[in-house]
Amino acid sequence: MKCDEVRLRLVSLAEGALSADEAESVRGHLSGCADCRELQDQLQADAELLCREPAPEVPAFLATRIMAEVRARKQTAGRWWVMSPALARVAAVVLVGVGLWLGAMLGRGIVGNQPSLNERLAACGMQVLTWEGI
Numbered sequence: 351m352k353c354d355e356v357r358l359r360l361v362s363l364a365e366g367a368l369s370a371d372e373a374e375s376v377r378g379h380l381s382g383c384a385d386c387r388e389l390q391d392q393l394q395a396d397a398e399l400l401c402r403e404p405a406p407e408v409p410a411f412l413a414t415r416i417m418a419e420v421r422a423r424k425q426t427a428g429r430w431w432v433m434s435p436a437l438a439r440v441a442a443v444v445l446v447g448v449g450l451w452l453g454a455m456l457g458r459g460i461v462g463n464q465p466s467l468n469e470r471l472a473a474c475g476m477q478v479l480t481w482e483g484i
Contacts, residue, residue, distance in 0.1 A: 359376050360393055
């Protein structure tokens with residue numbers, strides 16, 4: 351076995367989850383490889399440390415909050431029109447920006463070779479308001 355294969359199996363070896371042939375193959379590699387043996391020793395020390403420490407207490411409300419979030423996401427799953435508040439803000443800013451740009455371009459007659467909106471209104475006999483006239 352190569353070191354990469356052995357390292358993937360070290361935890362399973364410690365838990366007794368390997369077949370007899372695999373366990374023998376891993377032990378054979380460990381007997382000749384100092385690096386993998388050092389890793390096994392470190393894993394064993396970490397496991398002992400974790401066993402000595404008590405498990406942290408989980409706040410009672412945590413399970414309720416997690417399940418509420420799961421239910422909320424499940425309800426909105428598959429609905430492409432539901433978006434996060436941050437994404438909605440970005441979309442609104444982009445839409446307003448595009449609208450302002452398009453309005454400015456149409457108002458000036460810059461899009462294509464068409465007359466501006468003010469020129470078209472004046473041609474119809476309508477009074478055109480400008481910033482200077484306000």
